[in-house]
Amino acid sequence: MNCAVIQTGRIDPVVDFNLVSGHVHTITGGSNIGINSTFESMVNSECTSCEIEGDKSAYWTPLLYYDYGNGSFIDVPHGGSVVYYLARGPGANNTIPYPEGFRMLSGDKGARSYDNETYTVGNETYPATPIAERVSFVCLPDGPPLPTYPYMFDTNCTNGMRAQICFQSCWNGVDLYLPDNSHVAYLSGIDDGICPPGYPFQLPTLFLEVNYAVEQVPDQTPNGQFVFSQGDPTGYGFHGDFLNGWDPALQAAAIDQCLVGDEFGVIQNCPVLNANDTNGYAVNCPERPPQIGEPVKGLLDQLPGCITITYGPDEAPASSMSCPESVPLPSVTSTMNSIPRATASPSAYGQQFGLPQQEYLGCFNDSAAGIRTLNEISVTNYTYMDVQWCQNFCMQNGYTYSGVEYTQECHCDNAINPTAKNGSIECTWHCGATITGDSLTEFTMPVQLCGGLGYINVYRNTNPNFDAFGSNANTAGNAKPYTPAAGFGPNYLGCYSDQVGNRTLTGHTVTQNNMTLEICAAICSAGPGYQYYGLEFASQCYCGNQINSPGMLLTSTTTPSNNSCQSRCMGSEPEVCGGSNALSLYVNPNYTAPIEKPFIGRYTAQKCVTDPNTNGRALQGAFTTSVNMTNEYCVKYCLGLEFHYAGLEYGDQCFCGKSFTSKRGETKEFHAHEHAAGDAISSSDGVGFTVCSPGDLLTCSGNLHEFCGGPSLLDVFYSPTL
Template sequence: MFVNKSSLLLLSLGSLTGLSDAFWRMSCSIIQTGRIDPIVSPGEVASHVHKISGASNIGPNSTYESLQSSSCTSCEINKDLSAYWTPLLYYEHANGSFEEVPNGGMAVYYLGRGDNKTNIQPFPPGFRMLSGDAAARSFNDTPVSSVEGAEPYGNRVSFNCLTDSPNPQSPQMNMTDCDNGLRAQIQFQSCWDGVNKYLPDNSHVAYMSIIDNGACPPGYPVQLMHLFYEVLYSVSDIALDGGKFVFAQGDPTGYGFHGDFLNGWDVDTLQAGIDQCAIANEAGVVHECPVFAGIDDQNFSTDCPARLPEIDEPVHGVIDKLPGCITVTPGPEDATLADFVCPASAPEPTLLDVDSDSGQVIGSTVNGWTYMGCANEPTGVRALGDATYTSNNMTNEACQSFCAGKGSPMAGTEYATQCYCGSALASGSSLNQTCSNMLCSGSEMEYCGGPDRLSVYQKA
C-alpha cells in the first residue's frame, strides 16, 4: 500500500478555534480527480480539475439517486453517500510546467449553528450547492445579506499557513512557505428557501449574517447544518524555483477557492444525527455521536480507495499545462468566461464510460492477457505463490510482463504496488471476490487489486 505525506497530514488537520457549539468532524480521502462537476457541468467535461471525496460512483451525471447505488464512500460515515469537491492546487514552475500539489483529502465539519439552530432541518434528497466564486481574484467586500452586521462575502474563504509558530488566517493565498502544510478553508450557506433544491445562480441558499453563525436573511426560513471544509495541501513537498502556486481554474490569489456539495445522505441517519448531535456533541468526534458510532469506518481510505478518472487526460504529477483551456489570471479583476472556456475548434478530451464500482469486465482480453476477476488471499499462503515484486510504478502490464518472463501463466496485482505470479490459485482462494479497486501506483487509468485482493490475469 502507498501512503503519501498529505494523507498523513490529513489526520492532523486543525479544528475550528473557539468552538463552543455542537458539531461532528468527518475525515475523507480522495475518491476521484478530474474535470468532473455534476452540479455546474452535468453530463459534460468541466472547465477545471477537482479533487472529489465521498461516494464511489461520483461522475459527470451524478444525482442523489445514483449516489445511493455507490458501493462505498471515501468518508468515514458510511451512511453518507454525498460528494464533496474543491479545485486541485498546482505549482506553476518557472519553465511553465505545472506540478500537482499533494493532498490526501479533506475534513468536513457539520456544525449546529445559527440563531435558529434548534430547528435545523436535514438536506433533502436532490439538494446541492456550491460556495465561493471560481472567477474571484480580489476580496469581495459586499455584505452577504441585509441583516445588520453582516460579514462580507470574501470571508467565506480563508487560508492558514501551518508552521511551528501560529500564523493569522487570511482570505488570500499570500503565505505558502508552510512546513506543515497550507490549509484552505471554505464556509457554506446554511439558509435555504425551503422550495428549490438547486438553482444555477445558487440563490436557493444564503449565508448566515456572520457566515458561520448568525441570522438568516428574509426569504430563507429553513436553517440547515452549517458545512465547513478544510483541505490541506503539502506545499513543502514542492521544489520551488521562482514559480507560483495556482488553483486549477487559473487562480494564483486564492480568492477563487470554492467548494461543492451534492447531498447523498441517508435521510433518517442525517435526521437522527441532527436530533442527537447537532446540539449536544461538543467534542466533534464522530464515534461519540451515538447515531454514527456503528457506521464510523476508520479504514475509509483503504476500504474505499480512489477510483479511475472519467476524463481521459493527464492531471497528476508534472504536466505541460493546466487541464482545459485555462488562463492564469492574477487579478485584481475577476477572470472572464473566456479564461475558462475552450473555443469550439479545441479538441475535447474523451469522457470515458467507466463503471467506477465494478472496474474491468471479466473475460476481457488486453495484450494477450484475460482478466479473470478478483481473488482473495487465503490464510497462511499466497494466492499466487511463485515470483513476486513490488514497485511504486506498478501497472498490470508491467506485472504481466514480469510473470511472463518467469514462465508463469497467471499474474495478479494487489495493494496498488504488488505483483504476484503463479500457475494456479492456491487452495482457499477463489475468483469473483469484491476488489477494493485501488489505482495502480504507476497508472491513474487502471486498478491494481486492493487490500488482500488480487486483480488476476491469465495468459490467453
C-alpha cells in the same frame, strides 16, 4: 469526518451536469461520482472514501498546482478533505436534513481580490459579514498554526497549507438547486448568526478543510507560484461543491441526536455516527480511474482546460477559464454506477470465509515497534491478499497462527504475543484482493476484512494433524509481559488521539531512539516547562500547554479506542509510549501556570481586544514578530516608537498604535478600563473589548510563563504618557 480522494478530473455535476467541466477538481465521497451523478446514483455507490459509511455525498474543490514559471505545472499532493457538520446560530435547534437531490456551490471561481462590498444579511444583534469571509487559508508551521486569511498569504509552510470554505446554511425550502445558487444563503456571520428573509429553513453548516502538501513540491523556483486549477494564484477564488448522498435516516438521526451541542462535530461523540464510522475509508474505497481522458497529474505543460492565469483585482473573465470551441474535448468514459457490496465479518469456519479447520480468534492490537502480535514471518501482497491466501501461506511455512493486517499484510507465528490485547473493533480495512477483484464495478463476492492500521485479525489452525515445523527463533511468545512504568500513574491523563499537521500538543517535539517516560518528562519540564507531555509511536515526545482540538480522550468505546496506546518505548520496553496517531498523555505536576502581568513600567494591562484580521489590523502603527516575544519585549518595542498602545497576539506577534482601527477604517482612542467586555470600539464593527480568558490566550514564545494574546485576540497594554 475525514475523506480521501475518490476521483480527480474536470468533473462538476453541480455546475456542469453531463458536461466536461472547465477546470480540474479533486473529489471525495461516493464512488459513483461522475459528470452525470445524481442523488439516486450517489446513495447507491459501492463505497465512500469518507469515514462515515452512510454518507455517500460528494465534496469537491479545485486542484492546486505549482507553476514553475517556465511553462511547466505540477499538481500539489493532498490526501483529501476534512468535513464538518455544525449547528450554529439561534436557529440551530431547528436544523433540518439536506433534502434528497440537494446540491450547492460555495465561493466564486473568478474572484481575484477581497470583495468588501457584498455582505450577508444581518441585523443589529447579528451583524452582516463580507461574503469573502467564506474562504480562509492557514499556513501550518512547526508549532501553533498562524492566523487565517481569505487568500493564500503564505505558502512557505513546513506542514502544509490548509484551505477552508464554509457553505450556505439557509434554504428557501423550494428549489433543490438553482444555477445562480440563490436557493441557498449564508448565515449573517457566515458560520454563525441568522438566516435572511426568504430562507425559512436552516440546514447543517457545512465546513470543508483541504490540506495541501505545498512543502512536498519538488524543485520550487524563485519565479514559481501556487495556482488553483481555474487559474487563480490568489486563493480568493477558492470554492467548493456539495452533492447530497446521505442515507436519509442516518442523517436525520445524527441531526436529531448529535448536531446541537457539539461545537466541533466530533464523530465519536455521536453514537449513531460512531457505529457507522470506519478508519479504513481510504483503503476500502480507493481512488477511481479518471473519467475524463486527459492528464491532470504529474508534470504538465499547461493547466488542463486551456486555463489562463489571471491576477485580478478584477473578476477573471470567463474566456480565461474555458477552451475555445475549436479545441476538441477529451474523451469521457461512460459512468458505470456500482452498487453496494456486502461486507463479510470474520468468524469461525463454516460461516463467512476462511479455510476449513481455521478458528477466528479476534481482532488484536499490533505494533510495528518491538515484538508484534505474530512475529515470526510476514509477507505483503495487495493483489492477492485475503484471509484464505494468508492462511495457506502460514500453513505452507509451518505456522499455526495466521493474521491479516493493513489490507495487504500476512503475519505468521506459532504463538501469540502475550501482551497483545484482543477484542478491538478497529479491524475494518478490506482485504486487497476483495477490493480489486476482476474490476471495481463487476466484482460481486463479499468484501473480507483484513485488520486495520495497527490491528490484526488472527486465526488458528485447529487441524490436529498439522505439523507446525516453522522456526520459533523470533516467536512472539518470547515477548515479556507488559508491566506499567512505576511512578507515573498519578500523572497519566489517558490515551489521546493525535494527527499529523494538527497535533494535540504543539509546544515542543523531540524524537530519539532511547525514548522513555522519564526522558520525555524531563524534556517538557526543562526551563519554564510545559503543562502537558505525551509520548507517541515508541520514540516521539510532545510538549504543550493546552490539549488542542481535535485531540480527544480515547476510551474502550471510541473509534479508535484506547488500545491504540500500545507501542513500547524504544528506550524501555516495559513502558508504553503511545501508538500510531495515539498519544500517552501526562500532566506535569510541577508546572507553574503563566500569568497576566498587571503592568509593565508605565504601561498598564487592559482588557483584550478582538482583532478583525481582515482589512488591516486593530493596531496599525507598527508590527514585529519574534521567537523571543514577551510582554516586556513588545512594550519596549512600542515605547521606542512612541506608541501609546502595545498589543500582543498569537504568542509571537507585537502590534503598536496610537488608536484602534475598525474593519471599515475608522480610528478612535479608547481606554479599556472605561468599557465592559463586548463594547465596540467603533460604531461600525470589527474591534471590541473582551475579557482576557486564559483559555483563549497563548503563551509567549519567549516566556512560557506569560500570555501573549491569542488567535485574532490582542492582549493590550496602554500608557497615556510616553
